[in-house]
Amino acid sequence: MSNPNLKENKLKRFFGVMLRKPIKAISPTLYVKLQYRYITHHKLHLSPPVRYTEKLQYLRLFVYPKWKEVSSCAGRATVRSYVAEKGYGDALIPCLGVYDSFQDIPWEEMPPRFVLKCTHASGWNLLVRDKSKVDRKEEEKRFASWLHRDYGKETMERHYSPIKPQIIAEEWIGDPDHLPVEYKIHVYNGKAKNLYVVTGRGEDIRYTELTIEWESFDG
Incomplete structure (x- = not known):
């Protein structure tokens, strides 16, 4: 007997792939809203953004594309010059x-x-x-x-x-078989507020949001 949930999920994935490009072309904002809802199960509020992750989507859509320094820091090669200029090349x-x-x-x-x-x-x-x-x-x-x-x-x-x-x-850093744990520190107005921890890179990857006190953080 066929599984109706499996069929429904396959149908959703099919239409998701088919509609992705036209939605991006027609409305990047709509695409990001749908993506946010799919990943977080929350409605995306942009006027104004309230949750931490909503603010990231606002920056992604309306601020970062116009900010040349953000592009420089996103580039895997160009960011090295930026970090070195700030005195952290080591x-x-x-x-x-x-x-x-x-x-x-x-x-x-x-x-x-x-x-x-x-x-x-x-x-x-x-x-x-x-x-x-x-x-x-x-x-x-x-x-x-x-x-x-x-x-x-x-x-x-x-x-x-x-x-x-x-x-x-x-x-290559770390041992030959495993990549090291990544700790990304999010700083607001010069103050560290929360951590983004990535484990299992290249294997069973997992992402964890924590406060600076190492407590669970729901963005």
């Missing part, structure tokens, strides 16, 4: 190089383990745990596709669109 993961294409990477000169990231996107990465086992032809195709796509337009995060599409190579 906190950066060592960079192995920045390349215009996958073919430009000097593979034989690279260390056994490293990470490749597209500079103009989030999540378009390759974790090279053992370079001798990488299918370079396949990865070349994948990165060529990524470098020709406008991540900002696809995700309605327009501050990514001005960033030059390149590939940055960074040293």
Whole structure:
């Protein structure tokens, strides 16, 4: 006997994929509202935004696309200059190089383990745990596709669109089998207010919002 819930979920996914592009083209705000409702199960209020996550969506739609410094800080390569100028260059993961294409990477000169990231996107990465086992032809195709796509337009995060599409190579940090836990500290008017903790990167990834006192935080 067929499962009606399964059919309903498949139908929702089908229409979600079919309608995504036209909704983005007609109304970015409507797209973000639908996306927010789907992810958080809350209605998105923008006039004015109240919840922390609502304020992020307001910035995403109306502020960040016009703010050049935000684009510079979103770029995986350009942010390094910004951080160094502020006196925190020693906190950066060592960079192995920045390349215009996958073919430009000097593979034989690279260390056994490293990470490749597209500079103009989030999540378009390759974790090279053992370079001798990488299918370079396949990865070349994948990165060529990524470098020709406008991540900002696809995700309605327009501050990514001005960033030059390149590939940055960074040293592998942590042990060979697991990536370290990430701690993102959110600062408001110079004061740390909450934490965004990412565990299981590259495996079973999980995201947790905490207050600065390490208590659960519902944004």
